[in-house]
Amino acid sequence: MQPQTRKILIDTFYIVATQILAYYGIRYMLSNARGSENQGQKERGKAVAKRLNLKGLQLNDYENTIMGEVILPDDVTVTFGQIGGLDDIIQDLNESVIYPLNHPELFTSPSGLLGSPKGLLLYGPPGCGKTMMAKALAKESGAAFINVHLSTLQDKWFGESNRLIRAVFSLAEKLQPAIIFIDEIDAFLRTRQSTEHEVSATMKAEFMTLWDGLMSSEGARVVVLGATNRPNDIDAAILRRMPKRFLVGPPGPEQRHQILSIMLKNAELEDGFDINALVRSTGGMTGSDLKEMCRNAAIRPLREYIRTNPVELQRHKERGGAGESTAQLTTEETAGVKLRPLVLTDFELTSVHHAHALGQAYNLGDDLFSLRESLD
Structure with missing residues (x-):
């Protein structure tokens, strides 16, 4: 082999090896950067899973992240008895949400018309008790309460937000009975526009697609609960998925x-x-x-x-x-x-x-x- 040819091969080998090392090095650093960002969330998730005694339940990294948003009924101090002036709403929530979640055998029929609605909306002016009502519902129902924060779902890496949204629904099915709560739902699922950013549009589409998939699951005891003081800003497709709506207005x-x-x-x-x-x-x-x-x-x-x-x-x-x-x-x-x-x-x-x-x-x-x- 000619010395010049040998030199070309050696240079080519070093260039390829350098590129491979650079690729895996950058990939390793990026994965560590994302892991450090979610480390605190995952630690909270592990603590919640330990309290739930979920030894045989397999969770992926995204579900472990969402597990940090789960609120256990024992951690909630608000009960329906501490809420005044909303007896009609409380009775309706008992009959349409708590009983179907805790006693599914009573809400089975060949027609499939019995059962809890897959979506509820609490709307009304600020300070009228919407969030307090959601806390009491988490306490009284005894269900796993996934308090979804938009900051948890948003991720700077492309496609990660959609995977986190998928983890919300997959985790809810594994922990059922479960309630997925989104406070200020208008900030996340507001009316779609042609000028909307692609990431926001795909997040909404992913959420609605998974929501419909959950609704078609037989026997799934999962409810999506939203609260807002701007109901007119919510997308019409989201409102369709929330047939039960309660106005929590100023008390009489x-x-x-x-x-x-x-x-x-x-x-x-x-x-x-x-x-x-x-x-x-x-x-x-x-x-x-x-x-x-x-x-x-x-x-x-x-x-x-x-x-x-x-x-x-x-x-x-x-x-x-x-x-x-x-x-x-x-x-x-x-x-x-x-x-x-x-x-x-x-x-x-x-x-x-x-x-x-x-x-x-x-x-x-x-x-x-x-x-x-x-x-x-």
């Missing part, structure tokens, strides 16, 4: 009475406290507004005590150190403090006019949503 007088009774159950009130007068003065307020109003009222007696007992506060500073705020009284230190009971004037109604405006604005939006449903 009876509902506000029930909510306030639950919130003030353990509060010390003055003798003859007129809760009906409080109910009448809070028209149009949401459940969140009522909670904030009660919180502000409950802290007023403590503020008065702090301002009128500077000596006690000075002692507290000496015990706790100069770096602590004088308002940071511990439970042990306030155990012997006698605060006055709450009176009606403690409840400032500064957000009433705002709440009225919110309710009126959303009533208009709800009318438009109803009109759109009738046209569809």
Whole structure:
């Protein structure tokens, strides 16, 4: 072999070997980069799987990532008994979701018409209890609750988002009965447009395709639950897949009475406290507004005590150190403090006019949503 030919072969070998090493090196670094990003999520997923005692269940990397979004019923403290003013919705959820998920033998028929709907939508103005209702449903149903976050599904590598969406449904089928919950569903599954980015469009298409595949599965005890305060922004194809829709609006007088009774159950009130007068003065307020109003009222007696007992506060500073705020009284230190009971004037109604405006604005939006449903 000529020396020149030998040199060409050696150079060619080194070039090819360098390219191969560079390819596998870059591939290794990219795989490690993605693994480090999802490592925390996978660790949470392993902890959840351990608590579920899923020793014989085989999960792939994507399902392990989604497993980190699973919320167990024991970790939820909210129950239906803590939600006031939504008894009709609670009863409907019990009959159409919880019973079919937990007692499938009662909802079998040759016609196939019995069973839980594959999609539910909770919609209404902010602060009316949609997310709280979803938490209570996770607690009361005893089902695996997959709280899907858009940040978990989105991935910078092409095609990975679709695989994560597929993992959501495959994991739900393995853990059934299961509820897939998407809060602010309008941000993810909003109306499709021709100018939409390709990645977002393929994610929506993948989600709907898998949703339909799940609906065709015999005996699959999986429900997709969405919550939003912008129902008109949700794609029409998604609304078709959510036949059960519940308007969680501002509470009426009876509902506000029930909510306030639950919130003030353990509060010390003055003798003859007129809760009906409080109910009448809070028209149009949401459940969140009522909670904030009660919180502000409950802290007023403590503020008065702090301002009128500077000596006690000075002692507290000496015990706790100069770096602590004088308002940071511990439970042990306030155990012997006698605060006055709450009176009606403690409840400032500064957000009433705002709440009225919110309710009126959303009533208009709800009318438009109803009109759109009738046209569809």
